[in-house]
Amino acid sequence: MDKLEVKKLTKVYGNKTVLKGLNFEVLSGEFLSILGPSGCGKTTLLKILIGIESSTAGTIVKNGEDITKVDSSKRGMGIVFQNYALFPNMTVLQNVMYALNLKIKNKGKAEEEAIEMLKTVKMEEHLKKYPHQLSGGQQQRVAIARTLVLKPDIILFDEPMSALDADNRLMLRREIKALQKKFKTTMIYITHDQEEAFSMSDRVMVMNEGKIEQIDVPNQVYNHPKNEYVKKFVVEHLIEKVSSIEKCTGIDL
Ligand SMILES: Nc1ncnc2c1ncn2[C@@H]1O[C@H](COP(=O)(O)OP(=O)(O)OP(=O)(O)O)[C@@H](O)[C@H]1O
């Protein structure tokens, strides 16, 4: 895939315009984070990109093909939500095999591929466990394996770390980046955490009230915030974090 192009994407719910004509592109293999306050339209955007919600106007073009009306299952995209959404009555292995079984007729081959992917996310010791027997971080690894095993060229993440503690977040951050390198998957990643966005991303998109305030490489957003909003919401927040670490540790960052 060479790129995803989003043109004039608009979504209206009732009398509220939730997305106001968004224009942006995501390049192949890129890691793009989306930052923005609650209610600004981040989840709605992801749902429209993957096709589980329809847009009111605008187009989505992937690889030169207009996929705005293409069925979700045929877009070559996967999504990982914050609450894992695993099937509670299926084991780890069954959860990962479920979608594969629909795609691959040979059961032995499907199982082989599922186990291989579970090894990649370091879950091979837990194949026979049920979701309730796993920690949050482990459940999220299974959810990621379940998405990756279908080999999507784009994975969308909707605040995948928000239910995890700080240690697990850091670990999973590194693992997601490693998976991205290994599979060369394009990733679009919603987070509430400015630092997470800046440390993981090739580019950061800052949204506010259904609009894109700025989309650029972290360095550029930090040094040249496009407006007062980006300065307050992103830059000042990061500066505050750094200065509080300096204060606590005495280390000059
Ligand atoms: N199915 C729906 N029907 C009506 N309004 C909706 C629907 N889904 C979302 N909205 C509204 O659209 C706006 C954007 O919601 P969305 O879930 O995209 O925000 P968000 O940026 O993901 O917020 P958060 O950070 O809290 O997850 C909100 O005002 C929300 O109330």
Ligand SMILES: [Mg+2]
């Ligand atoms: Mg959301």
